[in-house]
Amino acid sequence: MSEDRDRLDTLEDARLAPYLPLLYVAWADGELADFEIDAICAQVSAREGVDGGCARLLGRWLDPEDPPSALELRRLLTAIRHAGAHLDEEPTSLAALGARLAEERGARVGDAERSALEALQGTLGGESAEAVRALLEPARVEPAPVSREAPFDVAALTILLDGPRVAIRRRVRALLSQPGFSYRADLAIADYREEVLTWCRRLAAEGLGALGLPVEHGGGGDPGAFIAAFETLAHHDLSLLTKFGVQFGLFAGAIHQLGTDQHHERYLRRAGTLELPGCFAMTETGHGSNVSELATVCRFDRERSEFDLYTPDRSAWKDYIGNAAAHGRMAVVFAQLEIDGEAYGVHAFLVPIRDEKGLVLPGVSVEDDGPKLGLNGVDNGRLAFDHVRLPRESLLDRFSRVDADGVYSSPIASPGRRFFTMLGTLVGGRVSVALASLSAAKSALTIAVRYAAERRQFGAAGEPETLLLDYPSHQRRLLPRLATTYALHFALRDLARRYVDSPPEERREVETAAAGLKAIATWHCTDTVQACREACGGQGYLAANRFAALKADSDVFTTFEGDNTVLLQLVAKGLLSGYRKQFGDMSFLDLLRWVTGRAGAAIQELNPLVARETASRHLRDPAFQVGLLRWREDHLLGSVARRLKRRLDTGVEPTAAFAACQNHLLALAEAHVDRIVLERAGEGVESAGDSAGILRPVVALHGLHRLEAASAWLQEHGAFEGGKSRAVRNEVDALCSELRPAARGLVDAFAIPDALLAAPIAT
C-alpha cells in the first residue's frame, strides 16, 4: 500500500511524463506477456537519451513482479486525461501525446528521447489518432447507434460493380424477377427438371444462350456479355445456371471452339436456341481429373472410313453428365482416338444420343445419376457406347483431322500442346464458375448481413437487446468474408475481361489465373455460405431463407470444372514454368534450373524494421500488403523449386518428386492467388472514383485478413515480429468495427433483386 503511494507520487515527475500514455497502454489492455514487459524495460533503459533516473522510474512501473493495481492504473489514466484536457489539438500518436504532456510540465523532449519514445511506441502499437482518442476520452458505455442510412453512395457503388456490362446485367435481373421464374421448392425431381428446362428455353428465347456464339450462326458475338449474363443468373436457382452452362457454355462452346465451319453451320444455331439439347461428355466414372487417361475409345475404321466409339469397361462410362439423363439429344464425347492400332490421344466427337422424340438411340446406354446433394433440377447421368458408328465428320477437327484414308494431321505438332490447347476450351467454364460462386456468396452475405442488422439478442438490462451486427464476433464472421467477396469481385471481373480480350500469347497466363481463381473463389463460396447460414441460426436452416439451396447447389463448384486441389497444382506448375513454355515440352530439370536462378534473384531482402512497424496507416497500406504477399510467393517459389530440384538431381522420377512436394506446391499456388487477388482489388480501388473512399478500407480489411491467416508462416520467416502479428489482428478488429455502419450498404450495392433473394429474413 505504501509502495503504491510511492509509485503514484512519481506520476507528478516531469521526467516520466512523456512515457505516461505508453505505460498505460502497456498494462491496461492485458495483452502483453511478462517477457515482453521485460523486453520493453530493457529497451528503454538501454537507450541513449533516457537518463538513469528516468529509467529507474520507468523500471518501477514496468516490474512484472509488481504490476500496477487497479487504483494505480486509474490514477495513471486520470493524470493523462487531466494533462490532455488542456491540449489545443489532438496529437496523432501516443508518443506525440507523451511529448506534449512533458511540455505541459515544462520539460523538453530531446531528439534522442523522442526516438526512444517512438521505438517503444513501435513495439506497443500506439501510432494512431484513435489510440490517442481512446485514451483521452472516457470509455463509452455502448457503441454509438448506427444510422440506417449508408455512409456512402450505394447507387454509385452499384454502377461501379455493374461495370461496362450493366445493360445485360439489368436485363437478366429484370427477366428473372418475373413471376414465371419464381422458385419452386415443391416439385419432385422429375418435375423440377422439366421446370428448369422450361426456364432455360425462356432464356434461350430471349437470346441469352447464344450471346457468346458467332453472329453468323444466330449468336450475339459477345462472349463477355454471355459471361456477365451467366454471373447474374447465379443469383437465381443454381440448377438453372448449371443447365444453362452445360447447354450454351460447354456443349455449344465445344462445337464452337473445337469444331470447324461444317459443325458450326450444322449445329451452332440449334444449340444456341436449345432446339438441340446437348451434353459435354468428358468425365468418366474412373477418370475425372486425369483427362489424358480417359478410357473411352474412338477407333478409325479404315474400311468404312468412319469411327467406332465404344466404352471398354464399367469405369469408362461417362458420368455426372448434365443433360444426359433426360433431355440431351447429342453429346460432345471425349475419347481416345485410335488409327491402325496407334493411339493419338484424347479427341472430341459429336455423337447423337437420342432421337427427335427423346428415345435413346441404339448402341447408347443411359443411366440416371439419381438424387444429388444439390442441383437436382439438372438431369445428370451416365452414358456408355457399344460400338456406335460415327461418320468421319463427327470429329471436332479444328486442331486435328483424319482424312478419308485415315491419315492424321494437325496444325499443332506436339501431342502435349495439342492436348492442352483442347483443354483450353475448359477455361471459359472455370471463369464462369468462379463468377457464379461469387454471386452465390453475394446472395448469402446479403441475406445474413440484412438479418444481422435487424435481429437483436442479449444486451444490457433495461436496454433494447443488441443487434447481432454490433457483436464483434458477428462482425468477424461476416465482414472479412464480405471484404474478400469485394476483392474477388475485382479479380474475377479482370479475369473475365482478359479471358475475352487477351491476345494468344497471354492465353497460358489467363488459364493459370482461371484455374487458381476458380479454386479460391469456390472455396470462398462454400465457406461463406456456411458462415452465413450459421450466422442466421435457426432461421438460416429453414429452406424458405435460401441457404438450403445455396449450400447444396454451390457445394459441387469446388469439384466440377476441375477439382480445386488439382487446379492449384496446375497453378503451381504454371508458376514453375514461368509461363514461358507449354508443360509437355520442357524438361523439369531445365525448368527448375531456370526457376531456381530466377527465384534467388527475385526474393528481396526484407527490411527488418518493417517486421516491427505497427502503425495503422502502414498496416492498411496496399503497397505493404501486396509487397509482403509477393515476397511470400517468391519465397515459396524459390524454396519449392530447390526441393524439387534436389529430388530430380538425385534421380527421383518427376511425378514422385511432385507428389513429395505436393503440400508445398499447394501453398505456393494459394500464395500466388492471394497476391493477384489483392493486386487486382487494389487496381479496382484506384479506378473507383468516388467509391474509392468506401472501397479502400474494404480491400484493406481483405488484405490484412489474408496476412492474418498467413501470420504463422510470416513469423516463421522473419517477416512479422510478434507485436506486428498482434497489431494485424487488432487492426482487422478495428476495420470490422469501422465498416460495421457500411455493412448493409455494401451488400445492398450488389443490387440483387428481392425476388431473387426471396428470403423472408432479408426482404
Add this chain to the structure above:
Amino acid sequence: MSEDRDRLDTLEDARLAPYLPLLYVAWADGELADFEIDAICAQVSAREGVDGGCARLLGRWLDPEDPPSALELRRLLTAIRHAGAHLDEEPTSLAALGARLAEERGARVGDAERSALEALQGTLGGESAEAVRALLEPARVEPAPVSREAPFDVAALTILLDGPRVAIRRRVRALLSQPGFSYRADLAIADYREEVLTWCRRLAAEGLGALGLPVEHGGGGDPGAFIAAFETLAHHDLSLLTKFGVQFGLFAGAIHQLGTDQHHERYLRRAGTLELPGCFAMTETGHGSNVSELATVCRFDRERSEFDLYTPDRSAWKDYIGNAAAHGRMAVVFAQLEIDGEAYGVHAFLVPIRDEKGLVLPGVSVEDDGPKLGLNGVDNGRLAFDHVRLPRESLLDRFSRVDADGVYSSPIASPGRRFFTMLGTLVGGRVSVALASLSAAKSALTIAVRYAAERRQFGAAGEPETLLLDYPSHQRRLLPRLATTYALHFALRDLARRYVDSPPEERREVETAAAGLKAIATWHCTDTVQACREACGGQGYLAANRFAALKADSDVFTTFEGDNTVLLQLVAKGLLSGYRKQFGDMSFLDLLRWVTGRAGAAIQELNPLVARETASRHLRDPAFQVGLLRWREDHLLGSVARRLKRRLDTGVEPTAAFAACQNHLLALAEAHVDRIVLERAGEGVESAGDSAGILRPVVALHGLHRLEAASAWLQEHGAFEGGKSRAVRNEVDALCSELRPAARGLVDAFAIPDALLAAPIAT
C-alpha cells in the same frame, strides 16, 4: 566454376566432417530463408569449440550470396554416403552422424564442439533417426506399397472404443441393420415424417426410448445406456435421431427432471413408449439463445386458481419445435410466470396441444416450419397460445411451486441460480448432440478413407495410377481430422460418463465442459463432413453416397441445443468464475479480481529452450503438447481478465465490457476446450492397453495439428521460434504419412455396419 572446385576440395577436410550432414540439410530442402542461413552461420562462428579455420570453412558453405550448386550438393551427399557406408550401426541424429564421420577421418569431436553441433541441429531439426536414414539411403522413387492388412489389431480397438456400453451399442447396430430401417430417399416430406415416426415407434417398442427413465415408470433406469444408444443411432438417418431425441431426451427428459411425482406418474410411461408424442417448446422466433428473455407469458389466475398461457406477439411464437407440426399431443412450454403482476422468470408448463385424434386443441395455433435444409423427416413447427387455461398442476414444479393461493415457493432462493438449474436440464441434450455429431463425422470419414484407399488418379507414366490416399494433400485432408475424431471420442465419452456419474458439486464443471465440447465437436463435424465430401469428388455429390444427408442433416447441430458462439461465451464466463460460484451471484469485479490474481500466479515461465527444441520425440510428447495448450489457456485467461477488469474499473457496464472483449473470450474458450480434449485423449491412450501403440501417434497427430493451428499465437507470445513452428508442420506431415497404412483400420474400428453406411463407394 573454379570457386566450385575450391569449395568442393574442403569436403575432404576433417575439420568440416562433423558439419557435413547438417550443411546438406540446411541447403537441400530449400526451406531456409537467407536470414536464417545468416543466423546459423553467426551461431557457429560465435561458438566456442569451433576453431577459426573451421568457422571459415563453414562460412564458405553458408554464404547466402553463393549457395551451393546442384553439383556441389550432390558431391556433398556423396561424401556423406560414402563415409556413412562404413558405419556398423545407424546414428540416431544428424549431429551424431557428423561426429561419426569425423571419427572415421581420425578427428576427435570435443564436448564443446559436440554442443555446437547439437545447437545447430536444434535449429535445423535433424534430431531423428529418420533424418539420418533419409540422408544415408538413396531416395526411393515411390512409396512402398501399403498392405491391405491393418498394421494393428482392429477388433481390439473396436472393443476399446465400444467401452463398457458395448451391449447396447451392438444391439442398436443390429437393430438398425434390419431391412425395416433401410434409408428412404424417395419419399415426399409428409411420407418421410411418417416413416421416421414409424421407425421411432419401433425403437420405443424395443425399450430404447425409455432407457434413461426411472424403472418405476417403465424405464431402464440407465441414462448412460440411453446416451450410448443415441450416439449409435447417429450412424443412421439423423431425422430419426432428432425425433428420438426430441421425444425421449427433451420431452420425456424435461418431465423427468423438472417435474415431480404427479407428473412422472401421469406422463412418463406414455412419453417413454411414444404413446404420448410431445414437444419441447422453448425457443421462440424472437428468442433462441437468450432464454431468459422469452416472451410467452403464463399468468396465474388467482380467482380460478389456474394458469393463463398466451403468446403476446408474433415474435413470441414458439419456433423450430420438433413434433409440433404433425405428431405432438403435448408440449413442455417455457414461459414467463406472472403472479399478481409480478414476474417470476421462466418456468416450464405441460400443455396439451392435440387431442387423441391428432386435432389441434382450441386456443392453440400451429404452423409448419416447412422444408428445411435437412432433417426433413422431423415435423418442426411453430406454436402459439391464445389464453389457454392450464390447471395448477401443469407447472413442472421440482424447483418452484405455486400453491392454490398463488404463493410462490422454491427450494432455490436465488432467481439466477434457479434459472440456471432449470437450464441444466439442457446439458443432457448438449452431451448427446456432441456425441451424435462425432458419430456423423465417423461415418463421413469411414466413407472417404475407404474410397481414398481404392480410388486411383494420376501417377507416373506406365505405372498404375496413384491411390488418392497416397497423396500428401489427401492425407492432410483426412488424417488430422481422423485423429481429432479419435481425440474427441475420448473427451466426449469421458464427458458422458461424468454427466451421468458426477456428484452435484461437479455439476457446473460438467455443464461448462458440455457447452464447450458441444461447440467444438459440432464444428468439427461440419468441417469433416465437408472435407470428406470434397475428398470424394463427384461421387461424394451423389446422394447415394450419403454425404448429401450427412451434410444437410448435421448442419444444424452447430445451432440447436445452444448456438456454438453463445456456448463458447458461457465457457469463457465459466472459466472466469473459476467454477466457484453461480453466475448470477458474484459481482463481475469480485470475480475478476480473483481471476486476475490467480492467472498471474498460474502462468508459468516458458523455458526458452523449449521454444527451439524440434526433436520428433519432443514434439510428440503429450506432456509437451498439453503443457503448451495449458500455458496458452492460462495466458488468455489472465489477459482477458485484465482487459475486462480495466473496463469495469473505469465504469463500463458489464455487458458492454464483455461485448468489447468477445473475440478474446472466444479464443480463451477454444483454448480451454483444446486443452481438455487433448488431456482426455491422452488419458484414453494411457488406459488403452495393447491399442495404445496405434493410438499414441493418432493422438500425437491431433495434438500437433492443434499446435500448428495455434502457431501464429504461439510465435507471437514467444512459445515457438520459427524453426519450431516449421518442425511442427513437418512433423504433422510425417505423422500423416506414418499413419497412412493404418488409416483404413482406424475407420474400420468404428464398426459402423455397411447397412448404415450404405454408400456404394465405401461398401
